[in-house]
Every structure is written in structure tokens, then in C-alpha cells.
Amino acid sequence: MLAQRLSLGLVTLFVISLIIFLGVSLLPGDAAQAMLGQSATPETVAALRLQMGLDQPGYLRYFSWLGGILQGDFGISISNQRQIGELLGGRFANTLFLAVMAAIISVPIALTLGILAALYRNSVYDRLVNVITLSSISTPEFFVAYILILVFAVNLGWFPSLANVSPDTPFFARIYACILPATTLTLVVVAHMMRMTRAAIISLLASPYIEMAALKGIPKWQIIVRHALPNAWAPIINVIVINLAYLIVGVVIVEVVFVYPGLGQLLVDSVQRRDLPVVQACSLIFAATYVLLNLIADILSILTNPRLLHPK
């Protein structure tokens, strides 16, 4: 089963790489034109195309691109002539750092809020949590981000408004710098995870084994935590993972607002500069992250299923 999922993941990645390549090729103009700008004569553009191998048919370019990636060579950035691999490495680490930090804050909060909402469902608390989390998910991220900046950076002056980190920023300074972006992300993802936790638990509360636990005299919170939660993991894990993927892939806006040197900002800059090789590489990394996280979710779902874990 595991091998099947792994190979399926690889096939998905392959298809995605094809789509990315085709999508980028469909854009008007090409890298040569972008590099030389609008004033370039057709002759110089043609010469550059020849030099960059852009005159070759699409499928050849695709395979040489793919072959390069398989050997760890993402190609060369057009805008600054650096190895894309080098360019991505630091940026990706930054994005991961922010994502992990946001996850460490948001996942426990979401789980706790969700379990409590299930425990006290239809109470004032339940409604309040629902209203707050739903409002925060309905507010655009940039708006949340600017409000946080206004309150905590401008008015109170507690945290920096710019999360400008460099490779030699010490660990704690990094965390300090990332507090506002991480909070923004938390506010965005908590609602989804919390609501799924609540729904997954509540959907089990009508099960005969929950009634049985109640008739054994088990307190309500223990019923939720010991009897409902272990059977609700599969859907909860899936939602958590979707949100983790979002924390990595969907942080573009937050990175731009806080000028955080992550992969998302690199992607936006590269699109502006028409640095197509970088755009392709970023997209591929995002896609790979998504596929990998979903694979992990599948595996975890299997691991939490006693039927699969303890065969007859």
C-alpha cells in the first residue's frame, strides 16, 4: 500500500512538472526577450535564444530541464546569473522556519479549541469560538497583517513590522522577528483545523461505543479525549496537513507584507522580472511540498487505524 502511494506521488509530481513547463511556455515572450528588454533588436534576441538553447523544440527543453533537476541542477537565474539551487536553498529554509513556527503555535490551539468546542457544543463558548475563528478566516490575510502591524509594531512598538532576517540572524532574534507573520498565519489557519476537529469528534458522538462509555460512568471529557478523538484522527490529520501545506505554499502575501525573504517573495519577484527558470523551480518545489505532505497524511491516517495497525 505504501509503495503504491509513493509511486502515485511520483506520477503526480511528474504530471505537475509537465503542467508547470507548459504553462510557463504559454506565456507571451520568452526569457531571451525578457533579459534584453523592449529595445532589443530581433537579431540580438535571436542570437541569445540560440545561446540559451531556446530555439530547440519544447520537448527537448523539457527533458533537459527535468534531467537537470533530477541531478539537483535547477538551471541559472536570468536576472542575476546565479545558480537557482543556491538561490532557493536559503529562501526555502526561511519559508520552512516560518511555517514550522506558525504550525507549532496553531495546531495545538486548533486542536484544543476544537476538542473544547465539541465538549461544550452549542454552548456560548462554542458559538463564540466559531464566530471568532470564522471572522479571522474571512478577513483577508494582508488586512490581518496590517492590523497586527498597526497595533503591535506601530502603536505598542512590541514587535518589528519587518521580518527581515538574514542567514546569520541568531535563532531567538529570528523567532522574535517572525512573531507577527506567524501570528497572522495562525489566525488564518486555526479556524479550518478547529472546525474539522470539532466536526470529526461530534460525528462520532452518536456511535454506540460512545454511548457505552457514558453508560460505564466515564466523565464527558474523558469520553471525548479517550473514546472519540482516537477514532477521529484520520480526518483531522488530513486537514492539519492541508493547512501545513498552505503555510508553506500560500504564504506569498504574508511574506510580501512583512518583507520576509522566503520562497513566496522570491516567486513574486521572479514573476515581475520574468525570470522564468526561477518561477518554474519555485512552482515545482511548492508542488513537491504539497505532494509530500499529503503522502505523510495518508501514512499517518493508516498508522492511527487500529484495524490496519493490528491485523487479525
Added chain:
Amino acid sequence: MSKKVGKKLLEINDLLIEADIEGEWKPIINSLSMTLERGEIIGLIGESGAGKSTFGLTALGYTKPGCRIVSGSIKLDGVELVGKSDAELRKIRGNRVAYVAQSAAASFNPAHTLAEQFTESPVQHGKMKMSEARKRSVEMFRLLDMPDPENIGERYPHQVSGGQLQRAMTAMALGSDPDIIIFDEPTTALDVTTQIEVLGAIKEAVKARNVAAIYISHDLAVVAQMADRMMVLRYGDLIEEGNAREMLANPKQEYTQKLLNVRSQRVGRTGLDEEDIQLNVENITARYPGTNIDVLTNVNVNVVKGKTVAVVGESGSGKSTLARVITGLLPPSQGSVKFHGRELTPALKTRPKKDLQSIQMIYQMADVAMNPRQKIKDIIGRPLEFYLGITGKQHDDRVLDLLRKIELPEDYAERYPLQLSGGEKQRVCIARALAAEPELIICDEVTSALDQLVAEGILDLLLNLQKELDVSYLFITHDLATVKAIADEIVVMYQGGVVEQGAKADILAPPYAPYTELLLSSVPEMDPDWLDNLVEKRQRGELPTSESLGQS
């Protein structure tokens, strides 16, 4: 625990319970009273909707969601339970009063081992430490005759058979030495042969620990084995109450008499000589795709035109798989299915419409076999269009005609399945099968989900239709009472093979095949001493047991 002399262990007085039915509070228990002495077993009997579970559960101070206690009192050892807080009731539940649910498979949490679930209650109530509770579980598993009591607690519910789970649930109920155990149809979901063994184990354990019990069941014969006293309930009212033996010997109320008579055997039909064989199942061996275990091995079955062949066996014996092979849902790996001597193609997809039309099916769950968004006339009318090409006025007339045949009023044509009762739904399914004008109808446990009296009506209908239309039935069931009632021929299946096939009179009369004898002797009888006698006979080796047949 102080035992106060002169006080009943449980005293329920004038209890009125209402349920929220479509936004309106309606009474479902009408001022019922009950008393229970220490060590006494009382049986609550009734069909579904009688309120027997609702009433029984009140001994825990519990009502199902959507129900409320309006008035009355429930006294446990003189202490009133009505109006107690959840926290106080929790101290009683699983401690002084324990519960054994109908489906142990659904009532054990799939995420925890049996021992984890056993120890939970005694530890929670502060009666034992974890290690003591663990020892206690071994003791109780042994008391209930579970295999390998030292280690079976380490297993997860899905790793244990249904019969073992039901024993484990009873063991769990005994775990914290309760005064009362409520058994809510504990053996209804089990096969007859398993039911007998579990019933025996429960009876012995209850006797050994001298606990009082409330035994809830729709099956009078089962209750008769367990209870000292019985209460017959219907629609939340008490019909009759009294000593179990007296009630069985001399039921006072008409309703009780009806319940008692359900199992009386009908006269079998004779005249099986003309050998117009309609369906021929020859040497079928079949397995489900992706598995390597044969569910059926070398099965041979014949159905004679216009007759009823009952296929009887326990769950896992392959009876439903046989139906799937005949209908083409599961192509066999070997063997063939012949209809009037002509071989049918193995797979449904390749069968011509005419072949599909001549074999129809009726399922156990009428609920899920019908589209809830279609009107009855569309459900019945579809085969008319599809197989016979009948449309327009003729079509509508046929639908009404079919409704008359299944003894439902004509205005039911405009109704939706949800507006029908369980028995009525099954009638509609019968009408749908008949609409195709089939020669053979496969009935897969069609009465198993119905109450006894309703099931009775369905069987009568099927027999009348057979007389009228000369259709044959392949009747799949685990219930020997049903077999006795309607079969002309019987096929006994066991572990994927046919044990014997023959005329009803031959199969149901000695000499028996050993497995057939085990099945027959396992059907509860309306005799309070039946279980004890049976256990005795089996111990003396006069009757076969599952073990003597090498069954797991």
C-alpha cells in the same frame, strides 16, 4: 454497601417518558412500573417501538438523546435517581448498574484493546487499581468461557469474533461487581449456534455472581431461558406481567398469545415429484476479487419451478455469496449456473435482458434497497418500463395492480419510502421484484430486519403470491423458524459448502446430519428449561456442539 432489609433493589414507579418526534413531545413510556429483587432476572419483551430498551435503560438513570423523563420515580436501593445530576448518576453507571449492548461489535471502541476497556470502569469508579482490574478481567473472561483468558484482553475488538465480543461485554459489565446488569438484546446479532453458547455463558455468569438483571429481547423463547419474571410491552404500555413459566403455559392477553404462536410450524407443502428443474447451480467455486480464500467450494443447488428452496446457514457460510453468483454479481472461478438447462453467462454485464428479468432479488434492508427520493409508483414502475416496455395508462394500471397484490392501498403509489413502515417497505420491494414478471426470486434474509408479527405477514404474502403466480423462491435465511414455515426444500450450508439438500420433511426429521442437528437443536424453544436441558445433553455428548464439529 449497606443492604437495607425490606427494600427492593430497584423500584420504578409510574414512569412517564416522552420523546421528541418531529418537534413534538409524545409519550413513549406510559406510566410503567417495575420492581426488581436482588438476584432476580426480569425479562422485557416486545417488538420494536415497544419501549423496552428505553424503559430498561432508565435503571441507569439514562434516557437516549431526544427523550425525557416527565414524571415518576426510579429508586435504586431506596435512592431516587430521577433529577440526580450527571455527576451523581455517573457514580452509579458501570458501577452499581451495568449495561450490555446489542451489538458488541459497535459498542466496543475500535481504538482500544478489550482489557483497556474492561479496566476503565472499575478504575474510574475507584474500585480497583489498574493491576487489580487487569487481574479481574482475566477472571471474568474465564468465567465467560473465553479462549485464552490471560491474553485475549490484549486484542482489539476487530481481532475477536462476534460471539467472543458479546462475552467480553458481559465480562466487562461484571467487572465492577454491579447489583444490576441490563442486557439489551445481547444475542440478537449472533448466529443461532453462537447465541446458544453465549446465552449459556451469560446465564451461568449471572447465576455465579448473583446479580439481578433486566433482560430485554424481542424473542420470547430467548427471554424464557433467562427470566424469572416477564413483562410484555407494546407501544409503551404494559400488556402482561407475571411469572415466566406461568405466562408461557397460560398467556392471558391476546397479544402475548400472538407472540407465542409466531414459531408454530406450518404444514409443509407436498407434491414435489414433477421434476421441472428451473435453476441448476453446478459445482460452483467462488472467491472475491483480490482474495485467495474460496468463499464457496463445489456448491450444487437445484430449484424446482414453483417451489421454495430455503438456503440456511450461519453468517460466513456463503449463502449470500451464492446469491451473488446466481445473479451474476460475482462470476465464479469454477462451475456454472444453468437456467432451464441453458448456461447463463457468469457476469451480469454480459447477460441478456431476458435472463436478468427472469431472476429478481429482494434484499434484507428494504430501506437501503430503495431510492428515498423516488415515489413508490416510480420504484415499482421502473422494471415495467425497463424489462417489459410498458408505459402510459397501462403502466399506471399495472402499478396499482401490483400494489393490490402486496395488499397496500392504492394511494401509496404517491408516497415516498420514508413514509412507510418497515414491513410496508419490504412489500414494495416484493412488488418491484414481481413487476419484472420473474420466474425466480432470490430472497436474501428478507424478514430478518422485521418484527416477528410483521415478518409473519411478509411470509404469508410470499406464499400466496407463489400460489397465484407459480414463481419459485430461493430463500436465504439464518432463521430456522422461517425455513420451517415456508420451505419445500432445504439446503444447509456450512463454511462455504453444502452440507445437505433435500425435501423439508427429510432434512427436519432424523437421522440428521451432525451440523443440521447442531443448528436445529440451537433454535430456542418456548420452554424455560430448554437451555439447561440442552447444555446438559451436549455435555453428555448426546447432541453435537460447535467444538465437536471443529467450528471456531
